[in-house]
Amino acid sequence: DAKTTQPNSMESNEEEPVHLPCNHSTISGTDYIHWYRQLPSQGPEYVIHGLTSNVNNRMASLAIAEDRKSSTLILHRATLRDAAVYYCIQQTGANSKLTFGKGITLSVRP
């Protein structure tokens, strides 16, 4: 069962930062938070993941709340190619199984 909640959709403007929120109130100490995105007609693509500390990579930043019950994916400068469904996933258990929730559809305006 999906354990995260996200808004259904969000709009942003091109070249502006985007903050995508996610709630995971049932998270335990060993659960990872993953973000994947899926562009039309493609498989999901890894974006970022973290456990407790904030994480940065070339695609995005992940800010994890101190109580770990929520997190925010930050795209620093949105481009039209960032329009996709973004999935926030709480990874539970001692394996790499990912249970996808409904995701948030990001639209980017030129």
Add this chain to the structure above:
Amino acid sequence: DTEVTQTPKHLVMGMTNKKSLKCEQHMGHRAMYWYKQKAKKPPELMFVYSYEKLSINESVPSRFSPECPNSSLLNLHLHALQPEDSALYLCASSRGGFEGEKLFFGSGTQLSVL
């Protein structure tokens, strides 16, 4: 090479046909996955293989039969499918099947059952 390759990209089959989906990766990953995705829905996990052994079966009907002949290959054998099985079938791989790993997905096979 960070690709997961799935073939065929599209497949149309009748309810009495037998067909197979193929997935291949050459990243040295030891965990491989099958997901099913209906239109406008999130992917749903079907099977996980870890070190060529089936480790997770999410109560998938027996008309779907997975096979992992070696660490680079994953097959999904299809027999007597129903029209409601029409979906995008996604394959993924990860390093070893442990928590905290990232998954690499293929582009999927779009299956239509007539």
